[in-house]
Amino acid sequence: MTRTAKIVGLILVILAILYLLSTIFLAGRIDRSYNTVSVKAPYQHSDRALRLLDSIRFIADLHCDALLWDRNLLKEHNYGAVDIPRMLRGGMGLQAFTIVTKVPKGMNYTSNTGETDQLTLPFILAGRPMRSWFDLSQRTLVQCMALHDFARKSEGRFEVIETKADFKNYLSKRHANPNITAGFLGIEGLQALEADLENIDRFYQAGVRMMAPVHFFDTELGGSAHGVSKGGLTPFGKKAIRRMQELDILVDVAHASEAMIDDILRISQKPIINSHTGVQATCKSVRNLSDKHIRQIAAGGGLIGIGMFEGATCDDTPASTARAIKHVIDLVGADYVAFGSDFDGAVRTHTDVTGLKLYVDEMLQLGISEADIHKVMGENVKNFVLQNFPD
Numbered sequence: 001m002t003r004t005a006k007i008v009g010l011i012l013v014i015l016a017i018l019y020l021l022s023t024i025f026l027a028g029r030i031d032r033s034y035n036t037v038s039v040k041a042p043y044q045h046s047d048r049a050l051r052l053l054d055s056i057r058f059i060a061d062l063h064c065d066a067l068l069w070d071r072n073l074l075k076e077h078n079y080g081a082v083d084i085p086r087m088l089r090g091g092m093g094l095q096a097f098t099i100v101t102k103v104p105k106g107m108n109y110t111s112n113t114g115e116t117d118q119l120t121l122p123f124i125l126a127g128r129p130m131r132s133w134f135d136l137s138q139r140t141l142v143q144c145m146a147l148h149d150f151a152r153k154s155e156g157r158f159e160v161i162e163t164k165a166d167f168k169n170y171l172s173k174r175h176a177n178p179n180i181t182a183g184f185l186g187i188e189g190l191q192a193l194e195a196d197l198e199n200i201d202r203f204y205q206a207g208v209r210m211m212a213p214v215h216f217f218d219t220e221l222g223g224s225a226h227g228v229s230k231g232g233l234t235p236f237g238k239k240a241i242r243r244m245q246e247l248d249i250l251v252d253v254a255h256a257s258e259a260m261i262d263d264i265l266r267i268s269q270k271p272i273i274n275s276h277t278g279v280q281a282t283c284k285s286v287r288n289l290s291d292k293h294i295r296q297i298a299a300g301g302g303l304i305g306i307g308m309f310e311g312a313t314c315d316d317t318p319a320s321t322a323r324a325i326k327h328v329i330d331l332v333g334a335d336y337v338a339f340g341s342d343f344d345g346a347v348r349t350h351t352d353v354t355g356l357k358l359y360v361d362e363m364l365q366l367g368i369s370e371a372d373i374h375k376v377m378g379e380n381v382k383n384f385v386l387q388n389f390p391d
């Protein structure tokens with residue numbers, strides 16, 4: 001072997017070792033630095049909250065991004081907010097797992113384009129499957145498979161819910177054994193379709209039951225609240241909404257521009273969701289719902305998940321989430337509001353998944369009735385899934 005060949009060989013070996021090390025350590029480091037909580041576990045409760053907690057049988061949350069980070073959800077972590085052991089300890093009955101596929105560089109709340117992507121390099125360096133490195137529909141499917149894989153390896157502790165029948169079956173099992181938990185799949189941003197409507201059916205086959213047309217930038221479907229156009233639904237977007245609702249995929253207006261929410265409400269044939277939001281009345285932000293939209297979503301039988309992070313509530317305390325919940329209840333009643341934490345969404349959430357019961361204290365302090373607290377904690381999501389998931 002020539003000297004040059006030896007040097008090239010050595011460089012390749014070093015690169016391979018560096019790549020291997022990055023696949024082992026990088027994902028965890030990124031995950032740990034992006035996903036933090038403002039109040040650390042274990043969480044303390046008042047006596048009154050503890051009494052009520054004993055009677056709460058079902059807790060649900062409409063949004064988390066735990067699948068983005070290549071985290072082994074079967075194991076307990078001392079960072080981030082969600083994994084199956086902590087879901088079990090927190091009494092979580094149903095957690096939405098939402099798939100993110102593209103995050104623009106310099107991401108902000110006011111104006112982004114989809115020209116750049118911060119996720120490509122971490123997907124490569126973390127050793128995620130090669131097909132997901134540059135293709136957003138594959139990046140979606142890889143995350144779907146990951147959740148199914150966790151369910152398969154969970155020894156019956158965790159299930160992925162796809163139909164009303166799955167959910168009823170799970171609820172009756174859980175009645176006998178509360179030490180099981182479940183999730184369902186959603187997508188945040190339909191750039192994941194790669195402009196191909198048939199991908200809606202492919203994602204449905206992979207178990208996706210909720211889709212938000214936009215995330216931080218405009219897509220073929222229409223305008224993001226954080227995009228450039230702030231526009232409504234495009235003709236492609238209208239076709240996509242129609243197909244989603246034919247399949248009983250929940251339409252999620254999180255991150256949508258006001259015009260987009262108006263258009264979706266106008267053409268929707270089914271109740272719609274905002275999976276993680278705040279309300280303008282307690283926190284003015286482009287990502288938060290106006291009273292007009294809260295009323296319209298409720299009038300259509302929809303559901304609003306209130307976020308647990310400063311971007312949605314303008315404050316880093318659980319009390320701010322409770323105030324937004326109280327506003328929705330005062331405006332439209334207690335049947336249309338739930339949790340939509342945004343756990344592990346590259347934000348600092350108020351608590352991790354074991355801390356949801358802390359919100360019981362905060363809601364009691366605001367004078368929300370015990371019956372209404374049950375609805376917010378999980379009963380509303382339970383009923384919504386029983387009514388709106390595919391048969």
Ligand SMILES: [Zn+2]
Nearest residue numbers: 188255276345
């Ligand atoms: Zn989001």
